[in-house]
Amino acid sequence: MRLGATIKDVAQKAKVSEATVSLVLNNKANVREETRQRVLKAIQQLNYHPRHMARGLASRKSGNFGFILTDDHFSRAEPFYTKIFLGIEFEARKYNYYILLTTVPRTFHPDTDLPRFLRERNVDGVLLAGHIPQALCEHLLTLKMPHVFIDFSPRHKQGNVVMMDNLLGATLAVRHLIELGHRRIAFIGGDITHPSIAARLEGYKKALTEAGLPIAEELIESVESYTASADGFRAAAALAGRAAPFTAIFAANDAMAIGAMQFLREQGRAIPADVSVVGFDDIEAGMHTQPQLTTIRVDKEELGAVALRRLVEMIETKKELPGKVFTPVELVVRQSTAPPPA
């Protein structure tokens, strides 16, 4: 009994058939209240928990969701995706799903790199985050597997996407600089092909335009293909090399902001006295820089939780959920921003 009461034991104890127990287990209709109580009591007494595998086999559902990341994203320094995962996993408990987390290489090839849970059809749906290779997106469609993208929207379609509000966040960041009095604000961002980064650039432009400021191409540096701190360093260097003056930098993410700050410091430019810097993401490291980084905060756990709920809904209703959902962002003013030098 200790290691494994089965539905049979419960049925016997409650003096009903296994089918009835199953009905109770799944909250199905047409069970008399008295019977239900009797079954529930037996379940409790026997400390019964249905075997996940038996259920899965019989119902042709796995009770699992896959969570796919690109390897370079997941192992990044800041725990951005870790937090998303935590949000997902925590939410998944409420719906009785397990999460199978795996990574795919950026050089994804369907024959060799397809996650095992997709081959074995061991998941009922998948969540995807990071810069997911196009080939994988396409393959997913052929599998007719319900899926939700997190912080990424593939080129070929618009639906089933959960994002943070990149456009708004970037706008808030740049407005903040403008309100401080900055007029020559630079943008640095890597991997501009990533939709989130692109949206942040757009927000940057939007805030400038709103304020009646010109958009100067020579103040925009977005050629890097990655978004690590070293890329921020290089981007800032490229910017400085152009001799187009600026009093503030808006970096498309904190890691690059930190790299940029490092470059500025090495150049002897004080932050925020000479140059203000704003990041995006609110990663831990931004709190440990000198000065602490002003940034846009994103609720990563919520991002994951929302995505999971959407996936569950898609499966329950058997419908695609059109459109994007945005989770909120927030400006966090710390020490890296100040009015421009007089």
Place this chain on the structure above:
Amino acid sequence: MRLGATIKDVAQKAKVSEATVSLVLNNKANVREETRQRVLKAIQQLNYHPRHMARGLASRKSGNFGFILTDDHFSRAEPFYTKIFLGIEFEARKYNYYILLTTVPRTFHPDTDLPRFLRERNVDGVLLAGHIPQALCEHLLTLKMPHVFIDFSPRHKQGNVVMMDNLLGATLAVRHLIELGHRRIAFIGGDITHPSIAARLEGYKKALTEAGLPIAEELIESVESYTASADGFRAAAALAGRAAPFTAIFAANDAMAIGAMQFLREQGRAIPADVSVVGFDDIEAGMHTQPQLTTIRVDKEELGAVALRRLVEMIETKKELPGKVFTPVELVVRQSTAPPPA
């Protein structure tokens, strides 16, 4: 066919029984080479992949491993556990296991916080990392569930533990300082009840003793119960408050080292000119500090991979594997260490 050839289809196509296909699938003995080839060909042609759930049900094995972390550890800034996870997951693919990752609160209570996969017996074994609550350790024993601890050994037993070589690492770090000429070396570390931290303190003492240096209690600060950067800041402050002079700090982990550096900087003490600092773990953030942190590198992926292999071995041999296994560590000299001021 596209979505789901079964063993039956394979059997028909290869003109053998389902049992034979199963034998081939599981690499069992006593199947003629010619037959095997015929089956393999059919499998290939049908693009057959056995259903994970059906297998699990029939064989009474889940094909899953659980990976349990405490929530506060996993969401930490540095991707320490993320890297361990990656090592585990990657290795798990070789053995055809899925990893179910979950977190438990530090205030673990078996009735409410027991991971679902343990209740439902949906894993064949578990890996545990972080400061796992005693109550969970004990519960695990009652379940007779094979398990391996990573970077943590519970109080009640010695076996099934994979650790980085904390003692050696700490010794290397402190020896490095001694070789540079330091004589008054402080130790800061939080959560001294964590075996890894304790071992690092021991390594610190060992290196001093080897060199014939005294162990001064007033240079040891290990009262913090957490190991974040803010704790390092406080620990350094406590140390400074004692007015016992020191020219170097060995921090039990990088996060605390970074916090300590921040404190020193605020006190106007230059690193490494006035004070040298060595950390432990080699987290990303340590490369972005000013100056870059000298530290002890740990191969986290390898830690996870080794643990996974041990777990597989335990299950295959049905034996406990006595003793601890250590994975290597390495001194990485960067810019935060130098000879003491003259």
Place this chain on the structure above:
DNA sequence: TCCTCGCATTAAACCGCTTTAATAAATTTC
């Protein structure tokens, strides 16, 4: 009173694989 209908319950088939025990085939032994 007899029939029909809706609700509660259950018998039995099934999900897709593994495994045991029995059978068939091949090989060795004498």
Place this chain on the structure above:
DNA sequence: GAAATTTATTAAAGCGGTTTAATGCGAGGA
């Protein structure tokens, strides 16, 4: 060449649930 072994193959019984179709039963309608 027949008996004794060994090796290869398979029929059939699970694994522990879900689900379909059938059954029993009391209430309302004719």
